[in-house]
Amino acid sequence: MPVPTSRAVPFTILGVAVILLIIGTYLGLAIAPPEHFMGDVQRIMYVHVPTAWSAMLVFTWAFVCAIFFLTTATWKWDNRLEAAIEVAVLFSFLLCMQGSIWAKPTWGVWWDWDPRLTTMAVLLFAFLGIAALRHFVDNPSRRATWSAVATIVGYVDVPIVYFSVRWWNSLHQQQSTAATISKDFVWPLTLNALGILLLMIAALTLRTRVAAAHLAEEIAPPPELEPKAAALISQPARGIA
Amino acid sequence: MNGILHDGWGFVYAAYGLTAVILAAYVTWVTRRSRQS
Numbered sequence A: 001m002p003v004p005t006s007r008a009v010p011f012t013i014l015g016v017a018v019i020l021l022i023i024g025t026y027l028g029l030a031i032a033p034p035e036h037f038m039g040d041v042q043r044i045m046y047v048h049v050p051t052a053w054s055a056m057l058v059f060t061w062a063f064v065c066a067i068f069f070l071t072t073a074t075w076k077w078d079n080r081l082e083a084a085i086e087v088a089v090l091f092s093f094l095l096c097m098q099g100s101i102w103a104k105p106t107w108g109v110w111w112d113w114d115p116r117l118t119t120m121a122v123l124l125f126a127f128l129g130i131a132a133l134r135h136f137v138d139n140p141s142r143r144a145t146w147s148a149v150a151t152i153v154g155y156v157d158v159p160i161v162y163f164s165v166r167w168w169n170s171l172h173q174q175q176s177t178a179a180t181i182s183k184d185f186v187w188p189l190t191l192n193a194l195g196i197l198l199l200m201i202a203a204l205t206l207r208t209r210v211a212a213a214h215l216a217e218e219i220a221p222p223p224e225l226e227p228k229a230a231a232l233i234s235q236p237a238r239g240i241a
Numbered sequence B: 001m002n003g004i005l006h007d008g009w010g011f012v013y014a015a016y017g018l019t020a021v022i023l024a025a026y027v028t029w030v031t032r033r034s035r036q037s
Helices: A008-033 A040-072 A075-107 A113-137 A140-155 A155-168 A181-220 A223-233 B009-036
Strands: none
Touching: A008 A040, A008 A113, A040 A075, A040 A140, A040 A155, A040 A181, A040 B009, A075 A113, A075 A140, A075 A155, A075 A181, A075 B009, A113 A155, A113 A181, A140 A155, A140 A181, A140 B009
16 A cells, blocks of 8 residues: 655645734734623634634545545545544544533633534544544454544534534524624634634644554555555455455 | 623633644644645
8 A cells, every 4th residue: 555755735735824823813812802792701702613624624524524434444544534534523522622612701601511612522532533433442343433423423514513603592692704704803813713724734744644644554564565555455345355 | 791600711712722733733734735635
C-alpha cells in the first residue's frame, strides 16, 4: 500500500491556517468593537462559530468516508474515516468547551441540558465511542466495517444538532452567519473560519497518512510471502478478512 | 462600552487560550506521528 511521503502540502496549508488565525484573532480581540449586550464576551464567537462550522464539516466528511468505504471496500476510505473520527472528537470537544466558557457569563451556568448542548454532547460521546471501538477491535476489516456503520448511525444526530435551535425552545441562539451579524464582525469571523477550516484539512491529511502507515504495518506480510500477500493487501478490504 | 456584562475578558482569554493550546498539542502530536511513519 503506497503511503504518501510528501508533507509539503499539509504543512503549507497549516502555515496559511496559522497566519489567518493570527490575523483573525487580532481583528477579533483588538479591532472589532464589543457587542452591544454581551460586551467583550461576544468575542468568543470568533472562535466558537468557526469551530462549529468546521466540526459539522468534519462529521459530514466522516459520514462520506463511511459510505464510500462500505460501497467501495477500499482501505483508503477507512484511513480517511479514522482521521475524520478523531478530528471530529477533537472539534466537538473544543466546541463544548468554548460553549461552556461562553455560557457561564451569559447564562450564569457552565452547562445546561438545553437541546443544542445536549444533542452536541451526545454527538461527542457517540464519536468518542466509535474512536474507542476502533482502538479495541484488532481485525482491520471488522474494525473498518463496524466503525463505518457506527459513523452512519451517529451522523443521524448531526442534523438534529443543527436544527435543534429552531425545533425547540433553546437557550442557545440561532445560527450566526456573515449575513446575520454586524459588518464589523464579518472579517474576524471569516478569517478565523478559513483558518480553522485549513487547520482541520491539514490535521486530516496528516492523520490520514498516520492511519495508512499504521494499517500497512498491521497487515504487512512476512518477507517470504511478500509478493503474494502484497497483491492481497491491494485488494478491497473484504479480501483480507 | 462593555455591554451589560463586566470583566468578560477572562472568559475570552480562557476560550482562545485553551483552544490554541489543545489545537497546538494535537497538531504537534499528529506531526510527530506522521514523521515516525
